[in-house]
Amino acid sequence: KANNTLKEIAEILMASRSVLLFTHINMDGDTLGSSVALCIALRKLGKQAHILIEDDVAAFLRFLDKGYCTYDNHIIENPDICLCIDCGDVDRFRERKEKFFEGKQKGCIDHHVTTEPFADFNFIDPTASATGEIIYELLKELPVEVDKDIASAIFAAITTDTGNFQYSNTTKRTHLIAAELWDYGVDYNEISVELYQNNRLEKLLLQTKILEQITVFAGGEAAICGVTQEMLEETEGRMEETEGMVETLRDISGIELAIFVKEVSREKCKVSMRSKKYINVAEISQKLNGGGHARAAGCTVMKSYEDTKQEMMRLAEEYLKG
Ligand code: 5GP
Ligand code: MN
Ligand code: MN
Structure with missing residues (x-):
């Protein structure tokens, strides 16, 4: 067609x-x-x-x-x-x-x-x-x-x-x-x-918690973090209030690739990726049946939160080497 x-x-x-x-x-x-x-x-x-x-x-x-x-x-x-x-x-x-x-x-x-x-x-x-x-x-x-x-x-x-x-x-x-x-x-x-300019205070509390657990990897080229159901409960934040976090990660100077993992349920995560200048994140997400654009893409991974993070870090390192 x-x-x-x-x-x-x-x-x-x-x-x-x-x-x-x-x-x-x-x-x-x-x-x-x-x-x-x-x-x-x-x-x-x-x-x-x-x-x-x-x-x-x-x-x-x-x-x-x-x-x-x-x-x-x-x-x-x-x-x-x-x-x-x-x-x-x-x-x-x-x-x-x-x-x-x-x-x-x-x-x-x-x-x-x-x-x-x-x-x-x-x-x-x-x-x-x-x-x-x-x-x-x-x-x-x-x-x-x-x-x-x-x-x-x-x-x-x-x-x-x-x-x-x-x-x-x-x-x-x-x-x-x-x-x-x-x-x-x-x-x-x-x-x-x-x-x-319309944020709830709980959103900021949730985002603070998320930012405390950023991992920088791949020699400083990539950063990953995410949100679990437990973090939502603790802060009374909402999943939608993590919108923008992946961009915050990307905006760190020197970071090219940012990955944000949302724990949807025990065995299911939604992944968002952003890049700044040269990585095509649509290519990475397509390896996991996702899609998107060169600078913004995503996919769904049927794994636990920790396993999804590990898998994404492995894929990102593999991609950055190749
Ligand atoms: P976001 O990370 O904001 O959810 O999505 C970023 C971009 O990637 C959006 O343009 C969105 O359409 C695309 N995207 C996100 N998740 C998926 C997915 O699971 N499948 C496909 N095909 N595209 C996705
Ligand atoms: Mn859209
Ligand atoms: Mn659009």
Whole structure:
């Protein structure tokens, strides 16, 4: 399968009556912001549109959802279109996988390098900093007026996926889109306060605990740490409040590779990896059936917390040598 044009996708959407949007699990600002923006636009076009989710909306993202998200698989029966947003792997739908295939037509809009076109129609652009960039360009092909809520959701998608315009995925196009969003009334500061200046004290206590156990290895090139269920209990912190820790590790001077391990259960961990300049972490994560981008990738490991850490350190050292 190959990519479609955004014009073709706009035509497919216009010919439909009902669209169900699918976010990936461990929802982030991009998958949710992009879905919210498109959902508002589709409703303005008179379509029945909902975002089907299965995990909690993280507290810092809750301001984006004004009744677009639902856990109800029956919200639309046999949707005309099921659309995968910011993800190219239906395994990241878990409980919603069957529902996705119920769509009369299935589509995928994504920017991960590891995504291959798999749906009936696809638009995968790894040069986009965020799926939000693609959605913005798709909206230009639709007979809909962008409003402040749509623009704000797109801004949230872009700022979160670019580390607030810091990461190597940030381009001139990213800034140009952000600048255009200003004209729709987006308040950059208001959204940044919602996203970044809104932390609970328990989050800081949890992060302090995590930072106490950083291990630097591979001759100082790599760093690893993580969070266990016990640490969450002790601090009353939440798993979602470890978001950003892997970036903190990466930001240590001299560190190229940062690894963060989340203990999901006794025999299951979620791993996040980040690199700074030259390591392709998507390659490392693909060895464990994960995926992502060159500078940000992840995977799931069916091992205990300690074993996962050992395994990741071994893989990282092997990769750095090779
Ligand atoms: P994070 O570490 O923030 O969870 O994810 C970083 C990047 O890697 C994201 O772009 C995400 O889509 C990708 N990623 C994380 N975990 C997985 C996974 O288990 N499978 C795949 N295919 N991609 C993942
Ligand atoms: Mn994402
Ligand atoms: Mn994204």
